[in-house]
Amino acid sequence: MALHNFQGLNNGDEVDFESTWETLAASFTQIHTKNASLLSFEQLYRQAYKIVLKKKGDELYKRVASFEQDWLTEKILAKLKGLLSNALISGNSAETGGQTANERLAAGDRFLRELKTAWEEHQLCMSMLTDVLMYMDRVYCTDHRQPSIYNTAMALFRDCVLLSRITTSEEQWVTMLGVLRNIILEQIKMERDGDIIDKHAIKACIYMLEGLEAKDTSNGPEKLYSSAFEEDFIRTSHDFYKAEGETLLRESDAGTYCRHTKKRIDEELDRCRSTLSDSTTSKIERVVEDELIRNRMNDLIEMDSGVKHMVDNERLSDLGLIFDLNARVDSKKTDLTKAVQRIVVAMGTAINNAGAAASQTQPAPAPETDGDKAKTTVAGVANLLTVAAIKWVEDVLELKDKFDNVWSTSFRSDQALQTALTRSFAEFINAFAxxxxxxxxxxxxxxxxxxxxxxxxxxxxxxxxxxxxxxxxxxxxxxxxxxxxxxxxxxxxxxxxxxxxxxxxxxxxxxxxxxxxxxxxxxxxxxxxxxxxxxxxxxxxxxxxxxxxxxxxxxxxxxxxxxxxxLEGMGASSESDEDARMKTIYPPAIERLKMGFEKYYSEKHSGRKLTWLANMGTADIRATFPKVPSKNGTIVRKHELNVSTYGMIVLLLFNDLPSGESLNFEDVQSRTNIPTNELIRTLQSVAVSPKTRILVKEPMSKDVKPTDRFSFNESFESKFAKIKVLSITSGNKVEGDRERKETEKKNNESRNHNIEAAVVRIMKQRKELSHQQLVSETLTQLASQFKPDVVMIKKRIESLIEREYLDHIDGGDSLRPLGPPAVRIESP
Amino acid sequence: MASSDPKSKLMIGMKEYAYNHLVVTMLTLTSLFATSKYSDMTIRCANRTWKVHRAVLSAHSAVFAKMFDGPFAEATSRVVDLEGNDPYSVAALLSFVYTFDYDDSEHDESAKLCPLSFNVQVYLIADKYDISALQDLAASKFKKCTTTGGVSNLGDFVLAVRAIYGWTKEDDTLRDAAVAFAWARTNILSPDSEELVQVLLDLPEFAVDLIKRATELSRRDVYHCPSCKKYWFAPPGFSGTGPCAIKTCAKARNDWSKCLVSLPRNTST
Incomplete structure (x- = not known):
């Protein structure tokens, strides 16, 4: 009858489940023992199809699962257990029981490889079973919301193999998974210590753990890898690197430490790629960073061979390593920045101290006996001071070059460190008066x-x-x-x-x-x-x-x-004020010249007043000295003298003086009206200085006293036709303490003025400001010129209020300008 | 090419030259099947054999793909014995994978089935080998048989119903189609037919589905079209406007409420 052929299925043709299952089970055994090549896919498929069609899918599913469970327990687990020695189970390398490390390694390897094989074969077989059972998966599992048989079988591998308990003693047991974890952790430790391990075997086992869900997934789906391995791996790594950090700090120098740390990080990253899982990369990186860098950065910087040592010895590549390490854990590089700032300020302060020490030479004038010698000493000291000043600058520049180099080479031209360096340089430079x-x-x-x-x-x-x-x-x-x-x-x-x-x-x-x-x-x-x-x-x-x-x-x-x-500081001391200068008596020829120019000038610019500053000028004089006998007969000795204007005035006095006569100090002063200080200096330069002794001083000594007498030095000799008579204070030299105080005083005066001008300018513009706002605005405005003292600003504001330029609004804190501002802003 | 306008569907997003080429390619495939050229495996069923191409079968069916891919006997022997399958259905399956169609008209062979049951057969083999397009095609051919009077006698129908309720699950497309057909042809449901009574007794699910259909329809409004003078049930979500539900009429009206038949009753269309 036609019905008979209906897909080979009809009511009469009852499927005998048990016998069909037996056929299937026998085939599955064949598959597991790698004898699948004789099996017909079509036949197996058809048998499973029929069972499912007959609504026996549920039973089939359970039978398959139970078949796999038995297979895993009886065959796979038994085989793996056979590979385990007690030492491997306990995971305690101290209890090796006579095993050498190499034997342990080999035993571990064997286990890993066997597990890898078991897992891979299980996957392979299950994928074949799944293919044959495709109709069951598609129809039964979909309709009844069952996981595919493949996934169920994978979970069975976890439950029957990995989570099976292995009893070690009466009350203790470990899971196969625990053993696996210990073996892997131990091998990783061995690799860290320099041994060579079978990365592929480990990777395969890790891959297995990554493919399996953890059984207890109360916190959402979690891979077996993270719950059963990764946590322990991270924990043991923390311990390992903590200990290593301590040892390294104790036994190595900073450069080695940096290189080692860099190497460790690379190793761990590489290990995640080749042996473990990429998902662990950031976690283990963090561990090494924490233990070897973050927790040790300060110790590393401060150790004897640390940053200071590196800077001193130009260890640029080591500094670069430190920078890299610090930058890795801290985008601001706080530790390194602080250290570098400290070092810069310390080195800068050393330069400052050296500079200050050099300037202390001044107030120790050598007790003089010989005038000549004493004089050179004084000039020498002044010169030395200038040299010290310049040396200070050069030292600072050298330091700057050094750190610029460090910055660009080692600190990768980092912005934050540049700011820090600038701040430190400014700090010590400004600390130096x-x-x-x-x-x-x-x-x-x-x-x-x-x-x-x-x-x-x-x-x-x-x-x-x-x-x-x-x-x-x-x-x-x-x-x-x-x-x-x-x-x-x-x-x-x-x-x-x-x-x-x-x-x-x-x-x-x-x-x-x-x-x-x-x-x-x-x-x-x-x-x-x-x-x-x-x-x-x-x-x-x-x-x-x-x-x-x-x-x-x-x-x-x-x-x-x-x-x-x-001009006030130009060698003219306080007593040489306007009047004194006016009165300088010039020789007639010069006086004529002066008058002539004044006339010429006033024709060009009427209304301007000229003040002559004799103390600033110089004069070239052709001087003829008496004939003296020499090898080539007598010669007229002519020299061109370059002297200060005062010097010229003094020398010209002696021009008209009959030979042999002399003038005393007071004579010279009354005839020239040169201020005492200037005159002393001038006379020193023409009568004391050894190479330019155009006048003879009586008595001969370094100092010029009012009672000294001066006469023309007829026997003056010099190899040079042109002679420069150096004025003692002519060059730009370091200020003495007194001058310095003077300068500071003047500077403060002009600061006061500037502050007042700024205050008035601000108030004119803003009309109303609180006291505090005014102070801070003033600070901002003046920042480009100097950093004013807040007290100074407050005093100026008080003074302006007193002088009724400003007023408190309603007696409060706010201020306003009074009336039409009557302040004229004068330039200093 | 059973669809009324295959070209318009295929042309979506397809350039004309590509469509033309596709047609040519399919014809080439058909000729490859006919001549067995390049064939690399054999399918046997009953006494028939076909030389086919693994690539073509694998492209249509994941089951065949796995069968040739794995380490099983078929992969090396290159012979698949589809024993237990109806050879006509296998022929239809192979016809489909090469031409996207099969012929369900009456066969000359002695063991032939009526088209109704044959389509059920094909539907089931398509399910077995996971070719959903062939399932759709078989289902649509089945419906066509029921609506175009392809059912000549009760025996054919009963055979098909037994097969459908024997091998498919609830809410299957074929079950719906069979129930709809049975309901529409109330004459088939004549209680005088012993054969039918036996089917209802054998297949309680079929009886349940029929009753469900009856109660569901009885809740629906019935309209009488003034144009074609036929009665029809309001389709689900009918809003009171639109075309007449009788496809041959399809006259559109803005307001069908005047045509609402006041008392619900069983009406044949």
Whole structure:
């Protein structure tokens, strides 16, 4: 009948479940014993299909699971257990029972490989079973929400093999999983200690753990890997690296430590890739970072061979390693930053101390016996001080170069460390009272000598260095004061090697510190140019008048705008005020010249008043000394003397004096009206200085006393035709303590003025501000010039209130300007 | 190509040259089947053999794919014995994998089945080898038989119903189709038919489905179309507007409420 053929299924053709199952089970055994090649897929498939179609899917499913359970327990587990020695089970390497490490390693390897094989075969067989049981999975499992037979079988491997208990003693047991974990952990430890292990076997077992869900998944789905292995791995790694960190710190130097740490991190990352799981990478990295870096960074930096040692010995690559380690755990590099700051400040302070020590040489003038010697000593001391000042700058620059190098090479040009370095340099530079003066002296020295024979590029480097240091200076106004003073001397005495370079320097400062800062310096240069024109113009004027006097005196004049130039500090001491200068008595020839120029000048610029600053000038004099006998007969000795203007005035006195006569100090003073101090200095330069003794002092000594007598030195001798008579204070030198106090006092006065100006400017603009706001605004406004003392600002505000420029609003804290602001802002 | 307008469906997102090429390729496949060219395996069933291509079968069926892929005997012998299957159904399956269609018209062979049962056969073999497209095709061919009068006698229908309720699960497409057909042809359900009574006794699920259908329909509104003069049940979610449910009429009306038949009663369409 037709029904008979209905898909081979009809009501009469009852499926005998038991016999069908027996056939299937026999085939499954074949599959497990790798004898599948004789089995017909179609037959197996059809049998399973029929069972499921007959609504026996549930029974089939259970039978398969139970078949696998038996197989795993009886065959696989038994085999694996046979490989376990007691030592492997206990996982305690101390109880090796005579086993060598190598034997242990080999036993562990065998176990791992066997487990790997068992797992892989289980997977392979189950995938074949699943293929044959495809209809069951598709129809029965889907309809009854059962996991696929494959997944169930994998879970069975976990439950029957991995989680099976192995009894070690009467009351103790471990799971197979525990044994596996211990073996892997032990092998990893061996690898860390330098042994070679079978990574593939471990990787395969790890892969298995990753593929299996943990059984107790109360906290959501979790892989067996994380619950049964990873946690322990991380914990033991913490212990391992903690101990290693301690040992390393004790036994190695910092460089080795860094290299080792780097190596360890790389090893662990590599281990995650090759042996464990990528998902552990970040966790183990964190462990090594914690134990070897984060918890040890401070010790590492502070150890004897730490950062200080590295900086001192230029261990740039080691420093780089430290930086890398620190950066790895801390984006701000806090530990390293602090250490570097401390080191910079310490090294800087050492330079400061050396600088201060050098300046202490001054107040110990050698008790003199011999005048000559004593004099050179005084000049020498002043020179030494200048040298010390310049050395300070050079030392700072060297330190800066050193750390720039460290920064760019070792610290990977890191922004945070740059900021820290800048702050530290500023800290110690500003802590040094003479930094402004020294930097200015450094520039002065370069302008006068340093840049000689240098290429444009080299000069550029020098200028840039000076600017670099200038950036650190907080009290720019002090520097301004010194720089203008030093510049004045260079310009007036023609000491600058190159006006171009001077101008370059000023324009650099302009870029760095703004227009206001260099305004006056620029007008100083303008004065210089105008003066040249005036000198030339006057010369022409004189020539035109046709005064062919061969003894005419040439005039090289510098007309200085009075408020622009810092003349108060120019060697003129407090007593040489306006009056004293006015009264200087010039020799007739010079007086004529002076009158002539004044007339010429007032024709050009009416209404301007000229004040002559004899203390600033120099004169070239041709002097003829009496004939003296020599090898080649007698010769007239002519020398060209370069002396200060005062020197000229004094020497000219002796021109008219009959041979053999002398003048005493008071005579000279009354005839010249040169201020006492200046006169003493002048006489020292022409009568005491050993090489320029144009006058003879009686008695001969270093000091010039009012009772000394002076006469023309007829027997003066010199190898040179041109002789420069050095004025004792002519060069730019380090200030003495008294001068320094004076400078500071002046600076404070101008600061007071600046503060008041700023306060009034702010109040005019803001109309109303609280006291505190006003102070902070004032600080901000003045930051580019100097860092004012808050007390100073408060005093100025009080003073302004007292003088009724400001008023408290309703007696409160807020302030307002009073009336139409009547403050005229004067420039200092 | 059973679908009314295969081209329009295939053309979605397909360039015309590609469509044309597809047709040519399918024809080539058909000829490969016919000539056994490049065939790399044999299928046996009853006394028939077919030379086929593993690649083609694997592309349609995961079961065949695994059968050739694994380490089982078929992979090396390259012979599959589909014993126990109806050879006509196997032929239909093979026809489908090469041409996407099969012929369900009456066979000349002695052991032939009526088209109704044959489609059920194909439906079941498609399920066995996991070719859902063939299942869909068989189901649609089955429905076509029931609606176009392909059922000539009660015996054929009963045979099909037995097969359907014997080997499919609840809510199967074929069960729905069989019940719908049985309900529509109330004449088939004549209680005089002993054969039918026996089926209802044998297949209680079939009886249950029939009753469910009856109660479900009795809750629905019945409309009388003024155009074609036929009665029809409101389809689920009917909103009172739209075309007449009788496909041959399909006259659209804005408001069917006037055509609502006040008393629900059993009506044949």
């Amino acid at each position: 003479r930094s402004s003066e020294n930097i200015s002296l450094f520039i002065d020295d370069n302008m006068k000598k340093g840049i000689k024979g240098k290429t444009e590029y080299e000069i550029d480097v020098v200028l840039e260095k000076a600017i670099t240091l200038l950036r650190y200076i907080q009290d720019k106004d002090m520097f301004d004061r010194y720089y203008k003073r030093h510049l004045t001397k260079r310009l007036l005495m023609g000491k600058s090697l190159s006006t171009d370079v001077e101008k370059q320097m000023v324009s650099r400062m302009k870029i760095e510190l703004g227009n206001n800062f260099t305004l006056k310096m620029e007008s100083m240069f303008k004065d210089m140019t105008l003066s040249e024109e005036l000198t030339a113009g006057y010369k022409e004027h004189v020539t035109k008048r046709g005064d062919p006097d061969p003894r005419r005196v040439d005039l090289d004049i510098k007309v200085l705008t009075s408020m622009t130039w810092p």
